[in-house]
Amino acid sequence: MTRFIERHPAWALIVIIAVAVALWLIFAVWPPGLEEAVGRKRVFLNAVFNGITLGGLYFLVASGFTLIFGLMRNVNLAHGSLYLFGGYVGYAISASTGSWVLSFIVAFVLTALVGVLLQVLVFRRMEGQDLRQTMVTIGLSIVFADLMLWACGGDFYQIQTPNWLIGPIELPLLTAVKSSGEPVYLRYPLVRLVIFLASVAIGIAMWLALNRTRIGMIIRAGVDDRDILAATGVRIQVVFVLVFALGAGLAGIAGVVGGTFQSLSPGEDIRFLLASLVVVIVGGMGSIPGAALGALIIGLAEQLGSVYIPTYAIVVTFLIMVLVLALRPQGLLARR
Amino acid sequence: MLKCSVGLLALSSLFLSGAAIAQEKIKVGVTATLEGTYTVLGEDGIRGHQTALNVLGKKVGDKELEFIIASTDATPDSAVRAVRKLIEQDKVQILLSPLSGDEGIAVKNFAKTHPELTFINAASGAQETTYVDPAPNFFRYNMDGAQWQVGLGKYAYDEKKYRKIATVGEDYSFIYTQVFGLVLEFCGAGGQVTNRQWVPLGTKDFASVIAALPDDVDAIYLGLGGADAVNFLNQYQQAGGKAHLMGGSIMIDQTILSSKGNAKNALIGTIAASGQADTWEDPGWQKFVKAYQDAFPPNKRFPSPSLLATNYYDSTMALILALRQVNGDLSNNQAKYKEALAKIEIDAPNGKIKLDSNRQAIGTNFVTEVVDDGKGALFSKVVKVIPNVNQTLGYDPAVFAKIGLPSRTVPECKKY
Structure with missing residues (x-):
């Protein structure tokens, strides 16, 4: 941090000012002139919160994607299918048992299992052939999409939010002060906050597992140089299977999350594949903190865009991607 | 050389025989949004279409109607692609298309490039489709959104x-x-x-x-x-x-x-x-609801037909009834058929429907x-x-x- 300030004093100043402005926008009561110019504070705060929570969902999908890529150099274009599969499994479980939490567990286990099968039956057979693996994953994603369409139909499904999560909660953030002097606080859907906190928890757990455990050390070593790692006697194939299972399972969990606060239908697989591609391109292929940063940026851009420039909202995401590719093609937080 | 000409001969005879078969059947292309946001709407539209076939039958005189269904995703280019495929590959003579608003405007414009064919709108409801520069061979039996x-x-x-x-x-x-x-x-x-x-x-x-x-x-x-x-x-x-x-x-x-x-x-x-x-309460409507419910098991349909099912039912009904009026005569660039379509008044389940001078429904x-x-x-x-x-x-x-x-x-x- 201090090194960054020493090296780029001008950039550091800009970042500090931007953070200060953002904090002021979030915590202060807006003067009437500002409300007139850009709209009510409630709308702005909601858009920011929605962007952050949507970023949480994107992070769940993209972290698995980036983990698999980082270790195996395998661009798994069937990742979106795993997301949708997890969502459908979650729906089936929550509809039959009524338990929301159980649906996460089952979705994680089953999608992880599919991930294991994919790695063992398909990708192990074409190790090191990046292009071939990528082509195969495209083919698989089409097959999966049609199979799921056949099994579940074109209907859209929604996973029932448990009763204790329905409805908004009041946050200690001022949105306005009424003429009587009574403060108005932000009301925000509880379920989105819970899901966001859960994804932060998963992110931290992943970071800890990667940086503080032996298996994490092996995975990090594999990301850097998997041939040397294999030469040291580590059973690299087992590590591959494990990572693939974890990445797929995370996509499955994300499917349940997406099915809860949005909905599941054919085509969602492609949408989330595209979202996670954009996220990891912005954040840096193979980097978990990069996926977190990318997810946050894309989520915020989508939500703020949909409120303040609705006509061009879709373009904003890709504009960010183009800018990153032009200025820092390896991604914002990539190491190399 | 000989081999080549024999091959050509075989190929052309194949095409000719294909044309001969097509004459005994009347081919109709149908599009519906079976992908994307409006999937459920497209599926129920097709159910309405099938209900109409159950009620009216597929025979027109001694000819048999053959329906070919193509999928779109509510974008105009997907609709034009599907319609073009139906015309060029499947050689359909009549189109029942499309479902969604933007698709309708695109298909209407495309219809002008095929003045010899007949286009019957399936369910799309943008005003512009029939209000601005309407195509003479595009007929809409449902009302527009307004x-x-x-x-x-x-x-x-x-x-x-x-x-x-x-x-x-x-x-x-x-x-x-x-x-x-x-x-x-x-x-x-x-x-x-x-x-x-x-x-x-x-x-x-x-x-x-x-x-x-x-x-x-x-x-x-x-x-x-x-x-x-x-x-x-x-x-x-x-x-x-x-x-x-x-x-x-x-x-x-x-x-x-x-x-x-x-x-x-x-x-x-x-x-x-x-x-x-x-x-x-209308008996015609109740009869249609019953026909829809009887045609599909309860878990494969809605409790009652959606607006899309009704629209597809109505447009299929107009397509078949007008075709029966001219006894399946599609000669002379389908002139007689188009005339019949413009004049026909159908007793649809959701009330009587007739067309105005832009071939747009009054209902x-x-x-x-x-x-x-x-x-x-x-x-x-x-x-x-x-x-x-x-x-x-x-x-x-x-x-x-x-x-x-x-x-x-x-x-x-x-x-x-």
Whole structure:
């Protein structure tokens, strides 16, 4: 941090000012002139919160994607299918048992299992052939999409939010002060906050597992140089299977999350594949903190865009991607 | 050389025989949105189409009708691609297409490049399709989005006493047309539309849109359909929304009212207008509902046909009945058939339908209110039936032309 300030004093100043402005926008009561110019504070705060929570969902999908890529150099274009599969499994479980939490567990286990099968039956057979693996994953994603369409139909499904999560909660953030002097606080859907906190928890757990455990050390070593790692006697194939299972399972969990606060239908697989591609391109292929940063940026851009420039909202995401590719093609937080 | 000419001969005889077979059958191409946001709407449209075939049969004189179905995703280019494929590869002679608003405008323009064929609109409802520069071989037996809103504005103003409303709608031609019809009538009665929000078709995350809804209005009008509508309702429930709602024709429809989950309960009591009402007593309507219910097992259909099923039923009915009038004669660039189509009056389940000089339907409209049947299923109940609704909504054509074409900001909120 201090090194960054020493090296780029001008950039550091800009970042500090931007953070200060953002904090002021979030915590202060807006003067009437500002409300007139850009709209009510409630709308702005909601858009920011929605962007952050949507970023949480994107992070769940993209972290698995980036983990698999980082270790195996395998661009798994069937990742979106795993997301949708997890969502459908979650729906089936929550509809039959009524338990929301159980649906996460089952979705994680089953999608992880599919991930294991994919790695063992398909990708192990074409190790090191990046292009071939990528082509195969495209083919698989089409097959999966049609199979799921056949099994579940074109209907859209929604996973029932448990009763204790329905409805908004009041946050200690001022949105306005009424003429009587009574403060108005932000009301925000509880379920989105819970899901966001859960994804932060998963992110931290992943970071800890990667940086503080032996298996994490092996995975990090594999990301850097998997041939040397294999030469040291580590059973690299087992590590591959494990990572693939974890990445797929995370996509499955994300499917349940997406099915809860949005909905599941054919085509969602492609949408989330595209979202996670954009996220990891912005954040840096193979980097978990990069996926977190990318997810946050894309989520915020989508939500703020949909409120303040609705006509061009879709373009904003890709504009960010183009800018990153032009200025820092390896991604914002990539190491190399 | 010899080999080559033999091959050519074989190939051409193959084509000739193909043409010979095609003459005994009449090929009809059908498109529906079987992908993307409007998948559920397309599926139910096809169910309506099949119900019509069950009721009317596929024979026309000694010829047999053959239907080929192609899928689209509600974008104009997907519709043109599907129609082109049906014409060029499957050699269809008649088209029953398309389902969605923007598709309709694109297919109408494409129809002009094939003046020899006949295009019968399946369900699309943008005003521009038949109002601006209509194609002589494009026939529409359903009303447009504005016609489907007739009665709603007055009912909201006079009976519900709403004075100020805001709208949220998908950003494309059909919803522009629906809001056009609503605003014209509601503002004409003296109401105010304070805010119009537009969201892209296929929006998943409505949280920010919901946050931006104004709270100083009497009701919020929702012009959404398919997956978008379900997503909106779900997130509306999570945000604890409590406003009075009004609905467009594909919002208050079985495609949404019978979706899974309980977010749809926010719609109970919502007023809407559409080309049909689920609980209409009319014997013709009840007969159609029965035919629809009998044609499919309960888990493969809605409790009652959606607006899309009805539209596909009506257009298939017009297609077959007119073809029977000319005894399947498609000679001379289908001239006789087109004449019959322009003149035919069909006794559709949702009221009598005839065409105006632009080949656009004049029909019956329904103002409805959503009710719970006591067992958790939601239906639209008739409040008012309005017969003979034409495309200019009862306005003098010259006055109507001055209002402008439906768009994000047209019409202005005033009395025309």
